[in-house]
Amino acid sequence: MDSRNQAECGSAKHKGRFSENIYINKSLKNKFDSSDMDADSPPAPQKKSMSRESFHRFSKLLLTSFIILLLLLKILFAIALITLFKNHPQLLDEKAIIKELNYTELECTKQYSLLKDKVWSCCPKDWKSFSSQCYFPTIDTASYSESEEKCSSMGAHLMVIHSQEEQDFITKILDHKAAYYIGLLDPGHRQWRWVDQTPYNESVTFWHPGEPNNDKKNEQCVVVNHRASGWGWNDVLCSSKVNSVCQMKKIYL
Known part of the structure; x- marks a missing residue:
């Protein structure tokens, strides 16, 4: 083999080794790259x-x-x-009173009261105001017990009269043709008692002449009615169907 051929052969062998080296290097590089990627991949789930x-x-x-x-x-x-x-405790008091009495409206007047923080005196709507009390004349008739029960359902009781002023006030707003139960009755032996347990004062009474009829001891309830002599009290049977007057204390706010 001449020198030229030897040179070409040597050159070819050299190229072959070089290509092999490149292939090996590329394989190693790919292997290293793959291992690097595998080594770097775990942090992703950690993040x-x-x-x-x-x-x-x-x-x-x-x-x-x-x-x-x-x-x-x-x-x-x-x-x-x-x-x-x-x-403002009066807010609680007012709500409790209105709820108990089933009143949705009050009629109030401003006043100068000795009561602390109480400057309004109120009565339920359609009730009449006098002094420290509220009054309500009924328009339907009932027996004494039925009348007292009706007043009680409104948080009141049948009217109690202790002065001429109170007698005059109530008779001015009553119907002359009707009779009205008041809260005075005889439980027996002509011992008159007021329903609110206040004392019965014989010196402040407004009986019609000849009343009460002591000969009719079964007439144990009292009405206020009008006669020719004017307004006065008359004892009647408690079963009598007449009107009535309810009374309650004013509400102070």
Whole structure:
């Protein structure tokens, strides 16, 4: 083989080794690159896990803050209500009275009262005001017990009269043609008693002449009615169907 051929052969062998080296190097590079990628890939799930953990922490913190805020608002609301009703107890009293008596409206007048923080005196609507009392003449007739029960259902009782002024006041608003039960009755032996347990004062009574009829001891209830001599009291049977006058104390606000 001549020198030229030897040179070409040597050159070919050299190229072959070089190509092989390149292939080996590329394989190693790919292997190294693959191993590098495998080594770097685990952090990805770790980042995801850390993100979820942060989200859960934030959610718990937000929920806790919301619960605390609700509790604070509830406490503040309770304190506000206590303060309001402590400073204005009449609000509770008025609501309790209105609920108990089934009244939705009150008619009030401003006054200068000795009672602390009480500047309004009120009666239920359509009731008549006099002194410290409210009065309501009924328009339907009933027996004494039925009349007293009706007054009681309104938080009142049958009228009690202790003065000429009170007698004059009520008779001015009554119907001359009707008779009205008042809260005076005889439980026996002509021992007259007022329904509110106040003393019966014989010196302040307004009986019609000849009344009460002592010969009719079964007439144990009393009405106020009008005769030729004017208004006065008359004892009657408690089963008599007549009108009545209810009375209750004023509501002070």
